[in-house]
Amino acid sequence: xxxxxxxxxxxxxxxxxxxxxxxxxxxxxxxxxxxxxxxxxxxxxxxxxxxxxxxxxxxxxxxxxxxxxxxxxxxxxxxxxxxxxxxxxxxxxxxxxxxxxxxxxxxxxxxxxxxxxxxxxxxxxxxxxxxxxxxxxxxxxxxxxxxxxxxxxxxxxxxxxxxxxxxxxxxxxxxxxxxxxxxxxxxxxxxxxxxxxxxxxxxxxxxxxxxxxxxxxxxxxxxxxxxxxxxxxxxxxxxxxxxxxxxxxxxxxxxxxxxxxxxxxxxxxxxxxxxxxxxxxxxxxxxxxxxxxxxxxxxxxxxxxxxxxxxxxxxxxxxxxxxxxxxxxxxxxxxxxxxxxxxxxxxxxxxxxxxxxxxxxxxxxxxxxxxxxxxxxxxxxxxxxxxxxxxxxxxxxxxxxxxxxxxxxxxxxxxxxxxxxxxxxxxxxxxxxxxxxxxxxxxxxxxxxxxxxxxxxxxxxxxxxxxxxxxxxxxxxxxxxxxxxxxxxxxxxxxx
Numbered sequence: 445x446x447x448x449x450x451x452x453x454x455x456x457x458x459x460x461x462x463x464x465x466x467x468x469x470x471x472x473x474x475x476x477x478x479x480x481x482x483x484x485x486x487x488x489x490x491x492x493x494x495x496x497x498x499x500x501x502x503x504x505x506x507x508x509x510x511x512x513x514x515x516x517x518x519x520x521x522x523x524x525x526x527x528x529x530x531x532x533x534x535x536x537x538x539x540x541x542x543x544x545x546x547x548x549x550x551x552x553x554x555x556x557x558x559x560x561x562x563x564x565x566x567x568x569x570x571x572x573x574x575x576x577x578x579x580x581x582x583x584x585x586x587x588x589x590x591x592x593x594x595x596x597x598x599x600x601x602x603x604x605x606x607x608x609x610x611x612x613x614x615x616x617x618x619x620x621x622x623x624x625x626x627x628x629x630x631x632x633x634x635x636x637x638x639x640x641x642x643x644x645x646x647x648x649x650x651x652x653x654x655x656x657x658x659x660x661x662x663x664x665x666x667x668x669x670x671x672x673x674x675x676x677x678x679x680x681x682x683x684x685x686x687x688x689x690x691x692x693x694x695x696x697x698x699x700x701x702x703x704x705x706x707x708x709x710x711x712x713x714x715x716x717x718x719x720x721x722x723x724x725x726x727x728x729x730x731x732x733x734x735x736x737x738x739x740x741x742x743x744x745x746x747x748x749x750x751x752x753x754x755x756x757x758x759x760x761x762x763x764x765x766x767x768x769x770x771x772x773x774x775x776x777x778x779x780x781x782x783x784x785x786x787x788x789x790x791x792x793x794x795x796x797x798x799x800x801x802x803x804x805x806x807x808x809x810x811x812x813x814x815x816x817x818x819x820x821x822x823x824x825x826x827x828x829x830x831x832x833x834x835x836x837x838x839x840x841x842x843x844x845x846x847x848x849x850x851x852x853x854x855x856x857x858x859x860x861x862x863x864x865x866x867x868x869x870x871x872x873x874x875x876x877x878x879x880x881x882x883x884x885x886x887x888x889x890x891x892x893x894x895x896x897x898x899x900x901x902x903x904x905x906x907x908x909x910x911x912x913x914x915x916x917x918x919x920x921x922x923x924x925x926x927x928x929x930x931x932x933x934x935x936x937x938x939x940x
Contacts, residue, residue, distance in 0.1 A: 451487045454785035455924035455931075458496060460778050465499040470508035472740070475715065477503065477514035484521035485615065491931075492907055497524050504530060509541055516547040525555035528564065535568045542604040545570070546579035553583040578608035582617050592619045598632060603641040610636065610644070614651030630657060637663040642673040649679035653716075659683055659690035666697050677704060678712035685716040692724050702732045707741065714744035718783070721752040730758060743779060750783035760789055767793050772800055778921060785928065794925070798861075850890040859893060862929050866902070869922050873909070881905060903930055 453461075464476035477500070490496060500522065503515035512534065519527055531551050538544040549570065553561040561584070565572060572580055572587065578596070581588040596609045601623075612618040613629045623632035633655075636648035645664070652661050662683055669677055681701035684691055691698060704710050717729065733745045746766060753760040763780060770776035777797065784790040851867075854860040863886060870882045885902045892898060910923035 451489065453483070453488055453490050454782070455926075455928035456778070456782040456785045456790075458490065459921055459924040460782035462495055462499050463775065463778065465496075465503060470506050470511045473503055473506065474508065474511050474514055475711075477511070477518050479715070479718075480518050481514065481521050484518075492911075493522060495911060497522055500524075501527055501530070504534070509538075509544055513541075513544045513547045516544070516551050520547070520551045520554045523554075528552060528555050532564060532568050535570065542575050543607065546575050546604075546608050549576045550579040550582050553580045553587070558584050558586050574602070575604045575608045578605065578612055581619075582612060582615065588619060591622070595621070595625070596623050598623050598635060603639075603644050606636060606639065606641075606644045607647050610647040610651050614647075614654040616655070630655070630661070633657070634661055634663045642676050645673075646675045646679050649676070649683050653679065653683040653686045656686060659687040659694065666694075669697075669700065674704075674706045674709050677701070677706070678709040681709065681713045682716040685713065685720045688720070688722050691720075692722050695724060695728065698725060699728050702728065707738050710736070710738070711741050711744060714741050714748065717748040718744065718751060721748070721755065723756065726756050726758055730762070733762075743776075746776075746780060747783040750780045750789065751787070753784060753789040754787040763789060764792060764796070767796060772797070773921065781925075851886075854893060856893075856933075858929070858933055862926065862933065863889065865922070865926050865929070866906070869906075869909070869919065869926065872919060878909065882909070899930065903927065906930070 461476055461480060465473050467473055467476075480496075480500070497519070500515055500518045501524070503511055503518075504527070506512055506515070516531055516534075519531070528551075531548055534548060535545065538548065549565060549572070552564055555561075556564065561580070562572070565576075565580075570576060577587055577591055577594065581591040596605050601609070609618065609622055610633065613622065613633060618629055620629065621627070622629055627635075633648045633651050637645055637652075639645050639648070649662065649664075652658075662680065664672065664676065664680060666680075669680060672680070681698070681704075684694055684698060684701070701713055702710060704713075729745060729748065733742055733749075736742050736745065746763070749756075749759040750763045753763045763784070767777055767780050770780075777793075781790060781793055781797075784793060851860060851863045854863070866882065866886055870879050870886075873879045873882075882902075882905055885898065885905055888898045889895065889902060906923055906926050910920055910927065913920040913923065
């Protein structure tokens with residue numbers, strides 16, 4: 445299998461993202477928003493972003509200013525243009541936060557024409573200059589022309605201006621020679637590594653990592669690592685992780701970085717590892733995880749291992765063992781599934797899940813309870829329906845035994861499993877009307893398995909079911925799995 449993943453969010457990633465954004469801890473929500481923004485700027489897209497957009501919008505009301513800022517950034521990257529009034533309403537509480545104001549201005553210009561954006565910004569009492577001019581120029585050619593004429597001098601620019609200009613450069617949207625008429629922006633980034641303000645130094649290294657300029661572009665000597673501020677150290681390490689060539693050659697420095705005393709530094713390194721891997725770091729990372737005491741860092745390292753388990757036998761063995769030990773339908777399993785989606789290891793994990801959870805969900809141990817509450821008993825064993833299952837679905841709605849037999853006899857095991865999982869979902873729904881709609885679609889596909897319009901209708905039906913379910917519930921996860929598996933069917937790629 446190719447190591448390159450398709451540029452769309454899997455249903456597992458989407459479900460886990462929503463759960464993280466709903467977490468009551470602002471720090472976890474911030475990390476989720478940052479990851480979302482990175483993926484969006486890398487070109488990843490959602491097939492249906494309603495649930496994600498509504499969850500991001502709720503983050504605008506979080507206590508943390510950092511969380512609110514990243515929520516605005518995420519709405520900008522999502523192209524969500526219907527929150528302008530809410531976002532502008534944040535201006536009154538952002539007077540002392542130039543970074544939040546810059547994010548607000550960028551969002552307004554991204555969501556409106558130049559004329560309308562200017563009117564809205566002016567009515568909010570803001571003036572488009574300095575930091576806000578840099579922010580507006582991301583989405584306005586008119587403001588970008590003004591910026592070209594302005595320039596941000598390396599000698600006496602403010603820290604806020606440098607941060608905004610560096611972000612613009614890192615996103616690839618800055619005009620040439622933004623900082624100096626003779627030096628490139630890349631040269632300026634290296635010079636800003638040594639700026640007196642750690643926040644400027646940090647952002648300049650972030651931009652180097654974002655632009656993949658390589659570890660050799662760093663002007664801060666590795667000998668100064670331990671004496672640097674934590675926010676600078678974390679980006680020195682993250683820049684190294686993004687450079688495969690130098691990562692292989694700087695293993696001792698990498699080992700020093702992952703042993704940093706600051707938990708935030710280690711967490712940032714672990715987060716960068718979710719999208720980077722070379723075989724040479726495997727042993728260091730495994731030893732790191734075994735001694736790591738912070739649960740969030742361990743979880744991020746497990747994300748890394750699950751993402752690259754298909755390339756690393758040691759990772760694969762650890763991930764499978766972690767999955768087996770985790771509680772069924774737990775956040776740990778949800779996270780490992782999200783990280784491994786679109787790779788071979790995902791199928792192995794889902795096989796474990798289906799064997800364990802499928803048996804528990806409809807096991808004969810529940811027969812007595814099912815009879816007492818008047819519900820049919822369904823037993824799923826080895827991903828096949830038996831006679832009691834056929835009777836259950838026949839009595840439950842429009843599915844008769846002949847249709848079940850057709851599903852059992854389908855040539856494609858992948859298609860058969862998808863249909864069985866759809867039926868397993870349907871028997872758990874509270875609405876009889878909704879259940880009957882789903883059963884009718886299953887019967888239709890059973891008669892014509894190659895009918896793509898019918899599959900599309902089933903896909904939209906499952907999406908509707910999922911959107912009406914609590915995003916933290918088991919049923920939401922099950923519906924997301926089904927959407928992902930329909931999309932991975934050979935004849936129906938691109939549906940999910």
